[in-house]
Amino acid sequence: xxxxxxxxxxxxxxxxxACAFGGSGEGxxxxxxxxxxxxxxxxxxxxDQAVKYRVRDRVVEVLTPVVAECETKAxxxxxxxxxxPAVERAARDVLRAxxxxxxxxxxxxxxxxxxxxxxxATLPAGVYDALILELGEGAGDNWWCVVYPPLCxxxxxxxxxxxxxxxxxxxxxxxx
Numbered sequence: 104x105x106x107x108x109x110x111x112x113x114x115x116x117x118x119x120x121a122c123a124f125g126g127s128g129e130g131x132x133x134x135x136x137x138x139x140x141x142x143x144x145x146x147x148x149x150x151d152q153a154v155k156y157r158v159r160d161r162v163v164e165v166l167t168p169v170v171a172e173c174e175t176k177a178x179x180x181x182x183x184x185x186x187x188p189a190v191e192r193a194a195r196d197v198l199r200a201x202x203x204x205x206x207x208x209x210x211x212x213x214x215x216x217x218x219x220x221x222x223x224a225t226l227p228a229g230v231y232d233a234l235i236l237e238l239g240e241g242a243g244d245n246w247w248c249v250v251y252p253p254l255c256x257x258x259x260x261x262x263x264x265x266x267x268x269x270x271x272x273x274x275x276x277x278x279x
Contacts, residue, residue: 134226138180138183142245144241145238163255183211215230216231
């Protein structure tokens with residue numbers, strides 16, 4: 104009976120925490136917790152949109168080791184800010200190899216973004232810190248993701264282990 108009461112209390116605590124930090128009830132999130140990335144194509148022309156994805160692939164290769172060990176958003180922002188020249192160089196190299204003459208500009212800044220859904224996580228409309236990579240005029244549709252916490256910069260690492268502190272507490276309680 105005592106163990107059942109503890110389980111019920113733990114579940115109630117988890118529900119309370121989820122309500123307190125869950126945002127809008129639609130999977131909402133606190134904008135200050137995220138560092139986004141937006142790669143904005145030169146235009147919505149088919150060729151500009153296609154090269155945007157080739158740039159994305161190269162930029163993800165460049166940034167994955169930069170953010171792989173980051174433990175905080177502030178650390179990720181600092182490391183990415185220092186890596187901006189490498190990001191621009193990588194994007195420029197792809198554009199030149201593909202025959203595009205327009206420029207590239209990368210910057211980390213705060214911007215207003217609309218609500219977006221990524222793999223079940225809803226990022227509500229709001230002001231977010233973001234790495235913005237503009238290709239040419241930057242007037243086309245963008246590719247976006249979240250750099251921190253890393254939703255698209257895992258590098259395919261199969262060694263990632265997810266832990267639940269609550270599950271550890273419950274296992275420890277029942278191990279007695």
